[in-house]
Amino acid sequence: MSEVSDSGVDWTIVGQGLAGTCLAWQLWERGVDFQIIDRECGIAASRVAAGLVNPVTGKNFEPSPMIGEFLPEALDLYRRVEERLEVVLWHPMPIMRLAGNDDEWAKMQVKAARADVEVWVGRELAKQDGWAGGFEIRGGGRFDVKMFVDLSREFFQAEGIYRKSEAAFDRDVKARVWCDGAAGLVSGMHGEARCAKGEILTVRAADWDESFIRVGAGGWLVPVGAGCFKLGSTYEWERLDMEPSEAGMERLRRIAMKLGGADFEIVAHEAGVRPILRRSEPLIGPMEAGGWMFNGLGSKGSLYAPGMARRLALWMLDGVEPEGHFDIRVFRKQL
Numbered sequence: 001m002s003e004v005s006d007s008g009v010d011w012t013i014v015g016q017g018l019a020g021t022c023l024a025w026q027l028w029e030r031g032v033d034f035q036i037i038d039r040e041c042g043i044a045a046s047r048v049a050a051g052l053v054n055p056v057t058g059k060n061f062e063p064s065p066m067i068g069e070f071l072p073e074a075l076d077l078y079r080r081v082e083e084r085l086e087v088v089l090w091h092p093m094p095i096m097r098l099a100g101n102d103d104e105w106a107k108m109q110v111k112a113a114r115a116d117v118e119v120w121v122g123r124e125l126a127k128q129d130g131w132a133g134g135f136e137i138r139g140g141g142r143f144d145v146k147m148f149v150d151l152s153r154e155f156f157q158a159e160g161i162y163r164k165s166e167a168a169f170d171r172d173v174k175a176r177v178w179c180d181g182a183a184g185l186v187s188g189m190h191g192e193a194r195c196a197k198g199e200i201l202t203v204r205a206a207d208w209d210e211s212f213i214r215v216g217a218g219g220w221l222v223p224v225g226a227g228c229f230k231l232g233s234t235y236e237w238e239r240l241d242m243e244p245s246e247a248g249m250e251r252l253r254r255i256a257m258k259l260g261g262a263d264f265e266i267v268a269h270e271a272g273v274r275p276i277l278r279r280s281e282p283l284i285g286p287m288e289a290g291g292w293m294f295n296g297l298g299s300k301g302s303l304y305a306p307g308m309a310r311r312l313a314l315w316m317l318d319g320v321e322p323e324g325h326f327d328i329r330v331f332r333k334q335l
């Protein structure tokens with residue numbers, strides 16, 4: 001299946017965040033004729049994401065849906081891009097998941113015995129520093145989203161595939177693949193959405209242990225090298241701007257104190273907007289107005305973007321439809 005646009009290429013990817021970049025690699029590896037455009041400003045989440053991949057997440061200590069399929073697929077694409085670009089993007093690391101109180105710890109212990117959770121759970125952590133307990137989680141790590149997006153952009157630019165441009169919705173519609181993240185969702189062009197602004201700190205702390213990721217107290221602390229850590233994150237559903245706020249800073253400081261300690265220096269305070277349609281489960285498919293869409297990566301873009309990009313490429317190019325669960329048309333009918 002191929003669409004022909006008046007821009008002279010078969011396909012145009014609109015938006016080169018995590019979604020558009022993963023789709024671009026899928027098309028490039030298949031030798032497809034395409035271009036990528038991005039307006040290079042706005043509320044992109046991929047510019048600030050910590051890239052944490054945590055197999056068992058949330059208050060409910062649940063494995064991410066279909067992680068057994070999506071994680072190997074993500075690591076596979078990331079490894080291929082690492083080889084091509086000669087960089088390291090994926091940093092596997094143990095995750096220390098800490099329970100803030102006895103109730104949470106009791107729930108985690110029950111869940112940890114379940115077969116689909118047990119596979120990710122390592123040793124039990126001793127009670128310490130005000131934590132009620134904890135488990136080591138295996139199989140996770142940090143994906144360097146910003147480096148992936150930036151270096152991929154340089155690569156596609158050198159190939160003559162990438163250019164800076166703003167897409168207007170009324171031209172070339174059939175051949176467009178909208179990977180426009182929260183900007184597209186906030187504009188309303190993909191229907192109802194519930195995006196969430198997130199604030200994140202980069203901190204320097206010479207004495208904090210850099211050999212593992214900490215998750216607890218409603219936040220996370222991710223080592224990024226050279227004594228620095230990404231620390232996050234906040235959720236705000238009303239004000240969807242890119243401005244770091246005082247309230248956000250306060251919340252992040254409290255997470256820092258709890259997960260790391262008092263001795264740290266703030267290097268950066270940033271904000272972005274997570275594209276959310278249905279929790280952190282992405283959706284793909286043809287749009288009523290023409291063209292295709294890939295959006296809704298939520299808080300778990302690093303885990304789901306590669307697998308979803310492959311499914312979308314198969315659908316666009318070969319007509320192979322994905323599981324109905326990921327089909328934007330099915331989702332819209334259920335609303």
Ligand SMILES: Cc1cc2nc3c(=O)[nH]c(=O)nc-3n(C[C@H](O)[C@H](O)[C@H](O)COP(=O)(O)OP(=O)(O)OC[C@H]3O[C@@H](n4cnc5c(N)ncnc54)[C@H](O)[C@@H]3O)c2cc1C
Nearest residue numbers: 015017018019039044045046049051052167181198301302
């Ligand atoms: C603070 C914070 C922390 C996060 N931490 C993590 C984490 O630890 N792990 C994780 O997996 N995920 C994390 N996320 C989520 C992750 O960042 C997102 O899931 C992911 O980056 C979304 O990628 P995207 O490509 O869909 O959207 P975006 O990154 O928003 O990219 C969309 C792109 O489209 C472009 N664009 C939009 N409209 C147009 C137009 N009309 N014309 C041209 N270009 C256009 C934009 O310029 C942008 O570059 C975090 C998010 C935030 C905000």
